[in-house]
Amino acid sequence: MKEVTAAIILKDNLVLIAQRAPSDILAGKWEFPGGKLELGETPQECLKREIREELDADIEVLDFFGESIYAYHNGTIKLMAFWCKWISGEFTLKVHSNLVWVNLLIAMS
Numbered sequence: 810m811k812e813v814t815a816a817i818i819l820k821d822n823l824v825l826i827a828q829r830a831p832s833d834i835l836a837g838k839w840e841f842p843g844g845k846l847e848l849g850e851t852p853q854e855c856l857k858r859e860i861r862e863e864l865d866a867d868i869e870v871l872d873f874f875g876e877s878i879y880a881y882h883n884g885t886i887k888l889m890a891f892w893c894k895w896i897s898g899e900f901t902l903k904v905h906s907n908l909v910w911v912n913l914l915i916a917m918s
Contacts, residue, residue: 814855815841815890828907866898
């Protein structure tokens with residue numbers, strides 16, 4: 810089972826969502842950005858690294874939000890989501906096709 814993380818990044822009562830690129834296996838789907846844990850890495854370290862690599866931004870990882878285990882056709886993942894706070898950096902598209910800040914209440918419904 811792959812362990813992956815997701816960052817629920819907050820800024821001014823908005824939350825960041827990212828759209829997967831056309832070349833991605835789940836192209837066009839919206840997600841909270843994050844990625845796969847590397848050997849010896851904590852979920853918090855993973856989130857900071859992934860957001861820096863994928864979006865050129867720095868975050869502070871806050872509280873654990875929850876986890877979910879889901880079986881896709883190509884394998885099972887354990888997704889661990891954390892509340893995060895944007896610290897610095899301009900968000901740059903590297904692996905996603907779009908980024909949008911949405912109202913927190915809409916994103917969580």
